[in-house]
Amino acid sequence: MMAQDAGMFTVHQTIGSVLCCKCGIRMQPNAANMCVKCLRSEVDITEGLLKRLVLVHCPECESYLQPPRTWVKLQLESKELLTFCLKKLQKNMNINKVKLVNAEFIWTEPHSKRVKVKVSVQKEVYNGAILEQSYLIEYVQQDHMCESCSRVAANPDQWVAAVQLRQHVSHRRTFFYLEQLILRHGAAARAVRIKQMDHGIDFYFSNRSHGNKFVEFIGKVAPVKSRSDKQLVSHDSKSNNYNYKYTFSVEISPICHEDLICLPPKAAAILGNIGPIVICTKVTNSIALLDPLTLKFGFLDAEQYWRTSFKSLLTSRQLVEYIVLDIEAVSSEITVGGMKYVLADAQVARVSDFGKNDTQFSIRTHLGHLLKPGDLALGYDLYGANSNDMELDRYKGYIPEVVLIKKSYEEKRQKRRGKPRSWKLKSLNMEVDDKIKVNEDKNDAEYENFLKDLEENPELRFNISLYQNKDYQPSEVASVTEDDGQPIPSVPDDELLAADLLAAEFDDLDLIEDGDGEDDMAE
Amino acid sequence: MATRLQFENNCDIGVFSKLTNAYCMVAIGGSESFYSVFESELSGVIPVVKTSIAGTRIVGRLCAGNKNGLLLPHTTTDQELQHLRNSLPDQVVVQRIEEKLSALGNCIACNDHVALTHTDLDRETEEIIADVLGVEVFRQTIAGNILVGSFCSLSNRGGLVHPHTSIEDLDELSTLLQVPLVAGTVNRGSEVIAAGMIVNDWTAFCGSDTTATELSVIESVFKLRDSQPSVIVDEMRKSLIDSYV
Numbered sequence: 081m082m083a084q085d086a087g088m089f090t091v092h093q094t095i096g097s098v099l100c101c102k103c104g105i106r107m108q109p110n111a112a113n114m115c116v117k118c119l120r121s122e123v124d125i126t127e128g129l130l131k132r133l134v135l136v137h138c139p140e141c142e143s144y145l146q147p148p149r150t151w152v153k154l155q156l157e158s159k160e161l162l163t164f165c166l167k168k169l170q171k172n173m174n175i176n177k178v179k180l181v182n183a184e185f186i187w188t189e190p191h192s193k194r195v196k197v198k199v200s201v202q203k204e205v206y207n208g209a210i211l212e213q214s215y216l217i218e219y220v221q222q223d224h225m226c227e228s229c230s231r232v233a234a235n236p237d238q239w240v241a242a243v244q245l246r247q248h249v250s251h252r253r254t255f256f257y258l259e260q261l262i263l264r265h266g267a268a269a270r271a272v273r274i275k276q277m278d279h280g281i282d283f284y285f286s287n288r289s290h291g292n293k294f295v296e297f298i299g300k301v302a303p304v305k306s307r308s309d310k311q312l313v314s315h316d317s318k319s320n321n322y323n324y325k326y327t328f329s330v331e332i333s334p335i336c337h338e339d340l341i342c343l344p345p346k347a348a349a350i351l352g353n354i355g356p357i358v359i360c361t362k363v364t365n366s367i368a369l370l371d372p373l374t375l376k377f378g379f380l381d382a383e384q385y386w387r388t389s390f391k392s393l394l395t396s397r398q399l400v401e402y403i404v405l406d407i408e409a410v411s412s413e414i415t416v417g418g419m420k421y422v423l424a425d426a427q428v429a430r431v432s433d434f435g436k437n438d439t440q441f442s443i444r445t446h447l448g449h450l451l452k453p454g455d456l457a458l459g460y461d462l463y464g465a466n467s468n469d470m471e472l473d474r475y476k477g478y479i480p481e482v483v484l485i486k487k488s489y490e491e492k493r494q495k496r497r498g499k500p501r502s503w504k505l506k507s508l509n510m511e512v513d514d515k516i517k518v519n520e521d522k523n524d525a526e527y528e529n530f531l532k533d534l535e536e537n538p539e540l541r542f543n544i545s546l547y548q549n550k551d552y553q554p555s556e557v558a559s560v561t562e563d564d565g566q567p568i569p570s571v572p573d574d575e576l577l578a579a580d581l582l583a584a585e586f587d588d589l590d591l592i593e594d595g596d597g598e599d600d601m602a603e
Numbered sequence: 604m605a606t607r608l609q610f611e612n613n614c615d616i617g618v619f620s621k622l623t624n625a626y627c628m629v630a631i632g633g634s635e636s637f638y639s640v641f642e643s644e645l646s647g648v649i650p651v652v653k654t655s656i657a658g659t660r661i662v663g664r665l666c667a668g669n670k671n672g673l674l675l676p677h678t679t680t681d682q683e684l685q686h687l688r689n690s691l692p693d694q695v696v697v698q699r700i701e702e703k704l705s706a707l708g709n710c711i712a713c714n715d716h717v718a719l720t721h722t723d724l725d726r727e728t729e730e731i732i733a734d735v736l737g738v739e740v741f742r743q744t745i746a747g748n749i750l751v752g753s754f755c756s757l758s759n760r761g762g763l764v765h766p767h768t769s770i771e772d773l774d775e776l777s778t779l780l781q782v783p784l785v786a787g788t789v790n791r792g793s794e795v796i797a798a799g800m801i802v803n804d805w806t807a808f809c810g811s812d813t814t815a816t817e818l819s820v821i822e823s824v825f826k827l828r829d830s831q832p833s834v835i836v837d838e839m840r841k842s843l844i845d846s847y848v
Contacts (some may be wrong), residue, residue: 093769101792104816109766111794206792 111208119211124201126215130172135165135195135219138226140233144348156195157185165197165219177355178203181212228286239272239284241291242323245298246280247332251397252523254336254363255281256530260544263340263476267297268508276510288326300365303382306330309490333385335360335367337533337540338399338485339392340460341599342471343369347388351378354467356475357462359485360392361417362539368417372446372483377417399458401431401488405440409448418539424448428482430461446483459484489536501531504549605800605807605822607642614790614810615798617756621663621708622801622808624715624759625670627651630660644806652690656683657705663801664708667752669715672696672735676705698735702728702805709752714795717780719743719751729764741779746772756796759804761824762786763796785824789817 082167097106100115102122107115114122136145143151144164154161159403166183173180178201186196200214231238247254264269271294273284295306310324339360348356354371358378362368366381404426411423426445433439441463451457463481470477475570534541610619610633612704619630620641627645629638631653656665657678665771667674672695675684679695679699688697702725704710710721711732718738720729727739746753746765754765760783764776777784790810802825809818822828 091771093771096768096770096773096786098766098786099816099820100787100816101788101817104819109786113766113788113794 091372112206114206119205119209121212122155123205123211124234125178125201125205125211128176129178129201129215130169131215131217133165133168133217133219135221136224137221138229139223139226140229143226145224145226149227150221151228151568156190157187158362161195161394162197165195165217166199169199173201176203183215186216193221193223195221202430231286233535237273239286241285241288241299241328242326243285243291243294243328243330244277244280245284245330246277247284247334248279249334249395251336251395251401252526253396253530253533254302254332256527257544258298259542260505261301262297263506263508264543264545265293265297274510276512280550281510287392291326291328295330298330298332299382303333303335303363303365303367303380303385304330305333305382305386331391333363333367333382335363335385335390337361337363338396339396340462340483340485341369341390342393342475344388344390344471347380347384347390350384350388351380352376354378356395356471356477357479357483359483361419370446372419373444373480374420375411375414375416375423375446392470393467393472394460394465396464396485398460398465399471399480399485400461401490402428402457402459402482402484403431403434404428404451404453404455404457405455407445407451411448413449420449421446422448424451426451426484428457428459428484430455441482443482443484445486447487450487451484455488456488457484458486458488486536489532501535502544502549505531505544505546604827605809605818606640606644606813607809607813607818608637609811611635613793616663616810617741617796617798617801618661618663618806620801621666621668622803622806623669624803625649625695628652628662628666628687630662631655632660640808645810648723650689650690650692654683654687654690655739664706664752664798666738667707667711667713667718667732668695669713669731669736669738670695671715671737672698674711674732674735675699677701678705696735698731700728700731701777707752708797711751712752712755712757712784713738714757714762714780716759717741719755719757719775719780720777721751722749737822743776743779745776753795753797756800756802757782758802758825760826761785763789763800763824765794765796765823767794783824787820787824788815789813789821791817 095108098113099105099108100107100118101113102118103115105115111376112119136142136144138145138151140155141151142155143153144161146152146164154164162183162185166180170179180199181202182200184198186198188194195218197217197219198214199217200212202210202212204210225233239520245258268274268283270285270287270290271283272286275282275284283291283294285294298304299306306328308326308328310326312322313325314323315321323373337360341358341360343351343354343356343358348354349370354369354376355373357373358369358371360367361370366379366383369378369380370376406427407424408426409422409424413422424445424447425442427442428442429440445451447457460483464485535542608616610616611631619633621628626649627641629641629651632784638651638653645651654662656662656675657680659665665676673687673691675687675697684697684699691697704721704724710724712719713732713736716738717742718732718736720732720740720742722744724742732738733740734758743751745751746768748754748765753817756763757780759782761782762780764773764784764786766786766788768786773784773786787796788794789796789812791812793799798811800807800821802821805827807821807825807827809821
């Protein structure tokens, strides 16, 4: 080319033909000066290459052994299986200096236990000539149970790590909520067994790291204190292998949503001296506390809580119904910790007293934005309560007589009693220990309360997946709205997931805020 | 007639021997059977001379000659020179030349009328060649290789060249040499023709690896099939271009 650019004349070279030195047929000269057939008959480049190999296969979990100890799950006639098979040939080919050019599967019956691969290789022969040849490799599939399958088969209840989740309170609300969270995030997917115990749940895993991961997950969603222990199961002195059983003991703090707490002075000091009577408004991996008289807010994270561990004064079991006689806002709407409150002075009377006697209470409440005269509210009765709390006895200052917590929708719910909801929840596959006494009615009532909580609190629904209840008949919807225009709380339809869409579109469809017309984030 | 033989189990006989129409040179130190093959073919017609050149056995590649003369490299010792002068017929002029390229057999391919040489040969050497060997000298390459003496084997009746020689080159060389040429191999696909075989006007010797196909090509291009060991006289040269295209 260069010569031609420089203007030189080059003669066009036509390659002549010679006779193959072996068979005498006319051919183009090549490095070996033999026709391809003669060359093939002379040299077999597949000499010395492996043609028959063994693949160890576990019939239970369809996986193949990758020495020395890993088991890889592979499908027949897949790309990954081809790569796996070819890797075994690599070393042998490098020693023989052949280059792999092409490989493909030849179909065999699945139960013949043979995998056939046709491979094309190239090698240099006779100083310069490159010869390509293809040949067949047969892989014999030998069945051998992999370690994990054999362990499962030998003892199906075998576990290596156990996580014991406990909360020492008299209700199971936290566990219902945690159950939904766990389902949503699939944290218990690797659990071998789940068992419901007194005051808690036990999770069993086949691997310490799974158990650890689960404990970390719980640590992110609840304020916990955990410790781990291990127990020696077996010991191989020759190879110094030790097998242990690991136990993680996780304790959730007993403070729950809507509890009334009397803070010990140490805890109050951490939080900026908010009044000793506080309400717990939100429990995630930290506890949010609100002083109802001053609308001051405080956070305690798990470590801080366990350092000054205190119990709640009154829990939501002890809520009493009050009727609001008069209410007068004292401050404007204040947003505290993401929620709006209005400080108000109110006159209330217990529903049990109403009409019977004149006992009324003048109190300050933070629910000024929700309540109107004539409304029913639920609150704690400190006036009538007989509490056994050292902190409360020690406190010399002002203690309110009534602390209102939330508005009550009980009356309106009565109209809907017995009718199914438009949504439902999934549940974890839990075994129930036969030894403990199970009070069925109590359980059902608690679950019902939990569902009501979910309806009332959109933020509680945030981390939970709700599914459409196919049995729900929407014909009764008309009667849902109330005479005074206030609808009872219910879950808007666009927050629901169709149950069968769950697995695939889990991440896409959910994470919706309240249904104020804000549609799903990603379709 | 072409004969197959080996020198000490090596098929490159063109390295260890040289054959012309007037004499034959072989290397010393080989087994007697090697010489007996030559002697059975050639004795009585032309002398078979055992010699070394520069103390080595690669006599075929170090010297170049035809019936008129023999050229030796400057490394040839005086004794060898004298021995050759004594052994060869008187009409053969034995000359030692001062040339930087001392493997004259690799650099010069010649028959009794024409010679092809390495392109980098000295001017004086070219004149000496023309003078001593009585030939017309052409500087050429064969299939892009400058060692013309290695890649082609010439006799007065034909020639065999490197298998990768293109058709245009073959035509050109054939016109220069005035003999039919063919591209082929010797010793089972080896491209170094002159190392694998030696030839004169009535006989040829090849390495024992040479296949029957190659042998038949050699016999047909050098016209050995029905020839007798008689002195060949000059003939009218026709411009014959014969190649298996």
